[in-house]
Amino acid sequence: MTALTLSPLTEDKQALAVRLIDGLDTAALHWLSGYVAGVASQRLAGAKASHAEHPAAATEAQARLTVLYGSQTGNAKRIAEDLGRRATSAGLAVRVVRADAYPTRELKQERLLYLVVSTQGDAEPPDDSRALVEFLNGARAPKLEGLRYAVLGLGDSSYPQFCAIGRQLDERLATLGAQRLLPTGEADVDLETVTQPWLEQALQQAREQLKTSTPLAKVTTLRTARSTPTWHREQPFAAPLLLNQRITGRDSDRDVRHIELSLEGSGLRYTPGDALGVWPTQAPELVEAVLDTLHLDGAATVRAGTDELPLRTWLSERRELTQLTRPFFAAHAERSGDTRLQDFLAPAARDQLADLFARWQVLDLLRRHPVEWTPDALVAALRPLAPRLYSIASSQSVVGEEVHLTVSHVDYAIDGDARWGAASRYLAGRAEGESVPVFIEANERFHLPADDRDIIMIGPGTGVAPFRAFVQERAEHAANGRNWLLFGNPHFQSDFLYQVEWQQALKNGQLHRLDLAFSRDQADKVYVQHRLREQGRRLYEWLDGGAHLYVCGDASRMAKDVHGALIDIVAEHGQRTAEDAEAWLNQLIQQGRYARDVY
Structure with missing residues (x-):
């Protein structure tokens, strides 16, 4: 049971408070916290007593650190919570709030604010x-002359607009008059390299800024107790492989695998919508190709940080080779002195650089623009290898101590040379009984509704994975809400993933509607957004009636095309302007009724 320290509540009110929060997840607790704070603010504003009669309320914002986070995959949330724990341990008053749970009216009262925010795809929040x-x-943003702030941006340097949202927010806060305490942090997928020193500096600044503030009574935060899992990102569980089955036909040009892993004895728990983190190792053929191209000895010892390992081990287990990143590209261009490469780094060449990153891997750059690298310089320049996150394709209520994945094996050729994705190649090459290092990554914004509302699931290709889990979960618990799935892929005969399962779910009444879009089975290509438009009136009726909408899959095109179709549908059938339709969809996002898991 959660304790309330220095509580002004009577015992019966404390009991009611504990009963209220019992079983609530983090998102619900954040919402409740914001709601209660809002009620308190309204009552305070309506009180007849003067400001001078309530000095504690007047100085609360000055004596507190607020940490806001915006997270798509959970990294920003984890870092913000880490900062909150550090601040609490340092004796500082702090609150950690998800961006959509933050009452923006409070911004003008803040005195110390840290923002941790990721950038998605092509500069999207x-x-x-x-x-x-x-x-x-x-235009409603207030002047913020009294605010001191710092921004930590998270991103992926394989995208040209790396950490763009973090930079935009930093610049906007400065424009509104706020005082920047630290330079914008820009963390790549190897988060700790940037986040750890940034967090240390941020904590030191918080100590300095709050040391003269009026101290507040220390109150234990209302929250459900959560134990730290034994297995996590830094200490993954070795999960034995139970099944590695191709689920596309022989005629398909896509190799999609259904992967089943055992979690027996791990104690790991997940909820439909969560992701499984996989730590891959690079394919030996790729490592040898890089060594041969650079004429380097794989046995050469390289020291980086506190670790001293053979170069081959660094390239196999510690460094990114399948994704080309801007920092490595820039370092290679500088070493080569090749103006053609340096031209790609100009702002005007952003689209060309994005196209090159989409096609080339590290090996392609090394071969097409030869440069001499030493082992130490190469290891220092390459981005550390990061885990890959896969949407979980199973309900633990159904499969028990197992976890299932739907993995597209990325395997293609450039000028006759084989290329592949690091984790998909790693998983596709695992045999039954071999272990895979894994951990659970919660995705609280992509969970099923707490009640039995209708759900609409849009998941072309491997984006269908979480919806297999959704339907399993709802069937297991006999949920009353209707389930509507829209799925697409190139061909019905060879690319209809989990076809038998969906047909059986329809027959059993566990899936209430299934719309399919096989893009290349007719002269004109048909995608899921076309099916959405065809069913526009029905879709709007479901949404207007309270349904939750989920989109999973490709962020670069599919998610944007689907969002555009949704705007048109809401405008037409809701009799709104395009601007009002988009605002209505944004409200669904804020309410948690329109959720996206895109990559």
């Missing part, structure tokens, strides 16, 4: 931060 970004960039 996380879904939980869209409203905050829009507010800050809009």
Whole structure:
């Protein structure tokens, strides 16, 4: 049971408070916290007593650190919570709030604010931060001369607009008059390299800024107790492989695998919508190709940080080879002195650089633009290898101590040379009985509704994975809400993933509607967004009636095309302008009724 320290509540009210929060997840607790704070603010504003009669309320914002986070995959959330724990341990008053749970009216009262926010795809904010970004960039944003702030941006340097949202928010806060305490942190997928020193500096600044503030009574935060899992990102569980089965036909040009792993004895728990993190190793053929191209000895010893390992081990287990990143590209261009490469780094060449990153891997750059690298310099320049996250394709209520994945084996050729994805190649090459290092990554914004509302699931290709889990979960618990799936892929005969399962779910009444889009089975290509438009009136009726909408899959094109179709549908059938239709969809996002898991 959660304790309430220095509580002004009577014993019966304390008991009611404990009963209220019992069983609530983090998102619900954040919402409740914001709601209660809002009620308190309204009552305070309506009180007849003067400001001078309530000095504690007047100085609360000055004596507190607020940490806001915007997270799509959970990294920003984890870092923000880490910062909150450090601040609490240092004796500071702190609150950690997800961006969509933050009352923007409080911004003008803040005195110390840290923002931790990721950038998605081509300079897009996380879904939980869209409203905050829009507010800050809009005319209603207040002047913030009394605010001191710092921004930590998370991103992926394989995208040209690396950490763009973090930079935008930093610049906007400065424009509104706020005082920057630290340079914008820009963390790549190897987060700790940047985040750890940034967090240390941020904590030191918080100590300095709050040391003269009026101290607040220390209150134990209302929250459900959560134990730290034994297995996590830094200490993954070795999960034995139970099944590695291709589920596309022989005629398909896509190799999609259904992977089943055992979690027996791990104690790991997950909820439909969560992701499984996989730590891969690079394919030996790729490592040898890099060594041969650079004429380097794989046995050469390289020291980086506190670790001293053979170069071959660094390239196999510690460094990124299948994704080309801007920092490595820039380092290679500088070493080569090749103006053609340096031209790609100009702002005007952003689209060309994005196209090159989509096609080339590290090996392609090394072969096409030869440069001499030493082992130490190469290891220092390459990005550390990061885990890959896969949407979980099973309900633990159904499969028990197992976890299932739907993995597209990325395997293609450039000028006759084989290329592949690091984790998909790693998983596709595992045999039954071999172990895979894994951990669970919670995705709270992509969970099923707490009640039995209708759900609409849009998942072309391997984006269908979490919806297999959704349907399993709802069938297991006999949920009353209707389930509508829209799935697409190139061909019906060879690419209809989990066809038998969906047909059986339809027959059993566990799936209430299934719309299919096989793009290359007719002269004109048909995608899921076309099926959405065809069913526009029905779709709007479901959404207007309270249904939750989920989209999973490709962020670069599919998610954008689907969102555009949704705007048109809401405008037409809701009799709104395009601007009002988009605002209505944004409200669904803020309410958690329109969730996206895109990559």
